[in-house]
Structures are given as structure tokens and as C-alpha cells.
Amino acid sequence: MNGWMHHLVVAPILLPLVASAVLLLVDERRRTTKAMISLGSTILLILVALALLRTEVGQGDFEGVYLVGNWAAPFGIVLVMDALSALMLVLTALLAVAALVFSLARWHAVGAHFHSMFQLLLMGVNGAFLTGDLFNLFVFFEVMLAASYGLLLHGSGPLRVKAGMHYIAVNLVAALLFLIGVSLIYGTAGTLNMADLAARIPEIEPDRRMLMEAGAGILGIVFLIKAGMWPLCFWLPTAYSAASAPVAGIFAILSKLGIYVILRLTMLLFGEGPSAGFGSVLLLYGGMATLIFGAIGVLASQALGRLAGFSVLVSSGTLLMVIGINDGAVSSGALLYLVSSTLSISAFFMLIELVERGQDAGANVLAVTMEVYGDAEEDEEEESNGVTMPGTMTILGICFAACAILLSGLPPLSGFVAKFAMLSTMMGAGAIGVPPTAAVWALTVLVILSGVAALISMTRAGIRTFWTSLEKTVPRVLVIEMVPVMFLLTLTLALTVQAGPAMQYMDATIRSLSKPSLYIDAVRNAVRIPGYPDSATGGDAEGR
Structure with missing residues (x-):
């Protein structure tokens, strides 16, 4: 990666940062201007992310190491763009543009500084995906959290404020734990640069290594x-279901940020050497518990928002289990599942707002009662007269059915392809004379049962919403609200059609992650750009 492309690595951080600063200077009453600036920045972010992803296709090494301030690692800030971070940048940008377009219908105008907070959230998320040291991971993590506090409370309302207070309290505790963990690591290893830390771990004495671990x-x-692992996930379904639709749509990537960091640090720091496999057992059994808890929550949910919130836990539990198993071939399918489930859940959160628009708050409770006791007179009348579905409800129903297929993992969409890739790889181990382990059998059974739970719950909710609705009213849906949902669902269809090339990219990504030496050597051997001022000496990169 040479010339201007080299500087493109820092663009996913600078673009939303500059956009948020400009948006703060624009008067809050000029909402159209603010919306255009925010949307333009996000579209440009997609182009940058796609350009970075394209540079990683077919690459066998790291070319995306960026030395901020032209300081050599591990002393300066370093950004690292590899296949995994490029994938996450593209996924974030796609979700962002969909959520932002959806918000333009009405949500961006129900509170102050929505677009500024939205751009700061993107800056924090993108920075966390790109950073190469733990301290700046904390910085970007805090930027993301600060923006998410405001976005969760956007639109006000007692339920949103209550969930927001819980969310803030939990994440403040998490920030404190972050500082404690980083301090222990720095005190024992003497570095927070991820590559440098991975190289130093084998040299740390056993007693000090225990403190580092x-x-x-x-x-x-x-x-x-x-990420929402049980029992640390009590806050997630309530917070996500209380958020406004576009905010919940972009929040779908936040749980995957937790998965990303765990995967990155597990394979880089504990993939080999004396601490190999550290935490794998906890991830395996914690993932199982999360998957079980999420599946039960999906079955028990009567409100669509909570159903979507528990679907996030099902996705996280599946991915944590795969990381715990630590099988590269299975992890490739898991990356495809990560992309598919994130797109599906984001689309579902926004679709819920459209489906439930205008419904009475007590309608769902009454519908559940009628499921148990029935209503003979109404059933007879509908049988004789038939039921007609307006065009708007037809489109919403098709999108709802697509979400149900994706979340339950039924063919032919990408949810099925991803689960099939994972499960066939695990069960295929027996074809070469190595029988699947108990953990593999457990994962297989739990993934299938969670899909059945999602299918039952989504079918029940779909029938209640589209066929036996008590209100008999058609929600007023704008085109600008329907397009983002259809856009995300179309992406899952494209992922299905292009499953072969997608799996090749996922395989290459996992192979790269499985070789920590590539990452370590790339960062340690990154060459400062000649001719640029050196922050330490005031001269250029060659010391003049």
C-alpha cells in the first residue's frame, strides 16, 4: 500500500471526527444541512472502507500499518489494517448509512446533536477496529461509549431513560475494569502495543505472567x-429494545466490537506460546450459557423489541463458543455468520418500528390471551369473509419473513449458509477418522435448537402481527424508512449469492489471524515515511 493509499488507513477515524466537529458548528435548526453533512460523510466512509477491503483481497501479508505522527512502534500510536479490521469497517459503514437514512424520516429531529453523536460513535468504533495498542483501544472505546449514552437517550421517554441509566452504570463499571486490566498488563509486560506485547509474553517469568493473565x-x-455473555448480559435486551429504531440498528455492531476484540487478542496474544489457549474454556462454556439464555429469551419474548435483543445474545453466544473451540475452519464460517447475523438484526430492529407503528400498547397482551382462549365469533367471521392484506403490510410482511428466515438459519439465505459452513466443518471432522468432540456436539445441538426457537417465536409474532392483528390498521410508512431495511436484506441476499468468494475471504482472514508472527513482524518492522517531520526530534524521519 503506497502513496495516498497508505494514508487512507486513518481516514475511517478522521472522517467522522471532522464531520462531528463541523456538525457542532451548524445551528441545530438547520436539520437538513446537518443531515446532508452527516450522510455525505457516511457515504464517503463506505467508499473508503470498500477501498481498504479491496486492498486486502488476495493479500498474504500486512501492508496497512500506519505510524501516527511518524513515530516508530512500539513507542508511538500505530494503526493496523488487516483483512479482519477491513471487513468490520465495511460492515460498520453499511449499517451506519442504513441507520442514518432511516433516521432522516423523523428520528434525527426528536433531539439535539443526533448527527454529531452518530459520527462520534462511528469514530470510536472504527478506531477500535484499527488501533494496534491497548491504551488507544481504551480511548476509542470511551469515545464510542460517550456517544452511545447520548444516542440511547435520544428521543427521551421513561423506558428509554431508565434503560439508559442502567446502560451508563454498567459501562462505567466496564471502563473502570478496563483501566485496571490495562494497568496490570503494563505493569508486568512494560508495553501496551499489541504486537510488542505478543512478542514479550513468552519472555515473561511464570509468576509475573500469572499477573499479566x-x-x-x-x-x-x-x-x-x-458482547453480552451470560451472566453479564442482563442489561442488553432492555437497552437495545428501548433505543430508537435507527440507534438500535447501529448498536447491532457494538456487541460485535466485543467479539472482535476477544477474537483479536485471543489469537494474537494467546494463540501460541506458554499462555496458549488462555480463556478458551471460559469462552466455550460461557458461550453455551449465553446461547441457551438467548434462545429461552427469544421463546419467552412477547414484544418484538425484546425478541430482537435476545437474538443479539444468540448471535454472541454462537460466536463465543466458536472462539472457545479454537478451530480455524469453523471460525471461517463463524465470520460469515457474524456478518449475516449483524445485517439481519440491524434490519429487524428498524423493521420492528415500522410494524408496531400505531399499535396499542396492550394489543400484544390481549393477543396472547386470545391465543389461549380464542375468539370463536371472530374466527367464524374471518373464515366466511376472508382476509385481505394492503400493499404496505405485504411489503412489511415479506421483510419480516426474510428476517425470520435469516435469524432462524433456514435456507436459502445467508443465515443458513453461514450455519451450514460452521456445522458441516465441525461434523466433517469425523470423515477423516477423528470423531467430533463433546464440545462440537454441544455447539451443533445448541445452534440447531436456537434456530428452532427463533423460528417458533418469529412465526408466532408474524401471525399475531400480520394475520390476527386486533387494530386492523395499516401503519404509515415512508419510502425513506423502507429503503434501509430492504437495503440490508438485499445485502444478505448478495452474501448468499456470493457465498463462495465470501468464504474464501473469511478463510484467508482466519489463516492470517492464526499466524501472529505476521502481525508482530509487520508492526515491529514498519518503516517511518522519509521526508516527513519526526515528532520526537523536529527533523524528518531520517533524523535530519
């Missing part, structure tokens, strides 16, 4: 809270 364990708790 304790720090890593505390740091892991922080991201397990964000």
Missing part, C-alpha cells in the same frame, strides 16, 4: 460485557 482476564470481562 489476570490483567488480560479483567480486560476480557469488559468486552464480554459488551
Whole structure:
């Protein structure tokens, strides 16, 4: 990556940062201007992310190491763009543009500084995906959290404020644990640069290594809270279901940020050497518990918002289990599942707002009662007269059915392809004379049962919403609200059609992650750009 493309690595951080600063200078009453600035920045972010992703296709090494301030690692700030971070940048940008377009119908105008907070959230998320050291991971994590506090409370309302207060309290505790974990790691290893830390771990004495692992364990708790592992997930369904639709749509990526960091640090720091496999057992059994809890929550949910919130836990539990198994071939399918489930859940959160628009708050409770006791007179009348579905409800129903297929993992969409890739790889181990382990059998059974739970719950909710609705009213849906949902669902269809190339990219990504030496050597051997001022000496990069 040469020339201007080299500087493109820092663009996903600078673009939303500059946009948020400009938006703060624009008067709040000029909402159209603010919306255009925010949308333009986000569209440009997609183009940058796609350009970075394209540079990683077919690459066997790291070319995306960016030395901020032209300081050599591990002393300066370093950004690292590899296949995994490029994938997450593209996924974030796609979700962002969909959520932002959806908000333009009405949500961006129900509170102050929505667009500024939205752009700051993107800056924090993108920075966390790109950073190469733990201290700046904390900085970007805090920027993301600060913006998410305001976005969750956007639109006000007692339920949103209550959930927001819980969310803030939990994440403040997580931030404190983050500092404690980072302090322990720095005190024992003497560095926070990820590449440098990975190289130093084998050289640390056993007694000090235990303290370093304790720090890593505390740091892991922080991201397990964000990923929603049981029992640290009590806040997530309530917070996500209380958020406004576009905010919940972009929040779908936040739990995957926790998964990303756990995957990155597990394979980089504990993939090999004396601490190999550290935390794998906890991730395996914690993922199982999360998947079980999420599936039960999906079955028990009567409100669509909570159903979507528990679907986030099902997704996180599945991914944590795969990381715990630590099988590269299975992890490739899990990356495809990560992309598919994130797109599906984001689309579902926004679709819920459209489906439930205009419904009475007590309608769902009454519908559940009628499921038990029935209403003979109404059933007879509908049988004789038939039921007609308006065009708006037809489109919403098709999108709802697509979400149901994706979340339950039924063919032919990408949810099925991803689960099939994971399960066939695990069960295929027996074809070469190595029988699947108990953990593999458990994961297989739980993934299938969670899909059945999602299918039952989504079918029940769909029948209640589209066929036996008590209100008999058609929600007023704008085109600008329907397009983002259809856009995300179309992306899952494209992922299905292009499953072969997608799996090739996922395989290459996992192979790269499985070789920590590539990452370490790339960062340690990154060359400062000649001719640029050196922050330390005031001269250029060659010391003049």
C-alpha cells in the first residue's frame, strides 16, 4: 500500500471526527444541512472502507500499518489494517448509512446533536477496529461509549431513560475494569502495543505472567460485557429494545466490537506460546450459557423489541463458543455468520418500528390471551369473509419473513449458509477418522435448537402481527424508512449469492489471524515515511 493509499488507513477515524466537529458548528435548526453533512460523510466512509477491503483481497501479508505522527512502534500510536479490521469497517459503514437514512424520516429531529453523536460513535468504533495498542483501544472505546449514552437517550421517554441509566452504570463499571486490566498488563509486560506485547509474553517469568493473565482476564470481562455473555448480559435486551429504531440498528455492531476484540487478542496474544489457549474454556462454556439464555429469551419474548435483543445474545453466544473451540475452519464460517447475523438484526430492529407503528400498547397482551382462549365469533367471521392484506403490510410482511428466515438459519439465505459452513466443518471432522468432540456436539445441538426457537417465536409474532392483528390498521410508512431495511436484506441476499468468494475471504482472514508472527513482524518492522517531520526530534524521519 503506497502513496495516498497508505494514508487512507486513518481516514475511517478522521472522517467522522471532522464531520462531528463541523456538525457542532451548524445551528441545530438547520436539520437538513446537518443531515446532508452527516450522510455525505457516511457515504464517503463506505467508499473508503470498500477501498481498504479491496486492498486486502488476495493479500498474504500486512501492508496497512500506519505510524501516527511518524513515530516508530512500539513507542508511538500505530494503526493496523488487516483483512479482519477491513471487513468490520465495511460492515460498520453499511449499517451506519442504513441507520442514518432511516433516521432522516423523523428520528434525527426528536433531539439535539443526533448527527454529531452518530459520527462520534462511528469514530470510536472504527478506531477500535484499527488501533494496534491497548491504551488507544481504551480511548476509542470511551469515545464510542460517550456517544452511545447520548444516542440511547435520544428521543427521551421513561423506558428509554431508565434503560439508559442502567446502560451508563454498567459501562462505567466496564471502563473502570478496563483501566485496571490495562494497568496490570503494563505493569508486568512494560508495553501496551499489541504486537510488542505478543512478542514479550513468552519472555515473561511464570509468576509475573500469572499477573499479566489476570490483567488480560479483567480486560476480557469488559468486552464480554459488551458482547453480552451470560451472566453479564442482563442489561442488553432492555437497552437495545428501548433505543430508537435507527440507534438500535447501529448498536447491532457494538456487541460485535466485543467479539472482535476477544477474537483479536485471543489469537494474537494467546494463540501460541506458554499462555496458549488462555480463556478458551471460559469462552466455550460461557458461550453455551449465553446461547441457551438467548434462545429461552427469544421463546419467552412477547414484544418484538425484546425478541430482537435476545437474538443479539444468540448471535454472541454462537460466536463465543466458536472462539472457545479454537478451530480455524469453523471460525471461517463463524465470520460469515457474524456478518449475516449483524445485517439481519440491524434490519429487524428498524423493521420492528415500522410494524408496531400505531399499535396499542396492550394489543400484544390481549393477543396472547386470545391465543389461549380464542375468539370463536371472530374466527367464524374471518373464515366466511376472508382476509385481505394492503400493499404496505405485504411489503412489511415479506421483510419480516426474510428476517425470520435469516435469524432462524433456514435456507436459502445467508443465515443458513453461514450455519451450514460452521456445522458441516465441525461434523466433517469425523470423515477423516477423528470423531467430533463433546464440545462440537454441544455447539451443533445448541445452534440447531436456537434456530428452532427463533423460528417458533418469529412465526408466532408474524401471525399475531400480520394475520390476527386486533387494530386492523395499516401503519404509515415512508419510502425513506423502507429503503434501509430492504437495503440490508438485499445485502444478505448478495452474501448468499456470493457465498463462495465470501468464504474464501473469511478463510484467508482466519489463516492470517492464526499466524501472529505476521502481525508482530509487520508492526515491529514498519518503516517511518522519509521526508516527513519526526515528532520526537523536529527533523524528518531520517533524523535530519
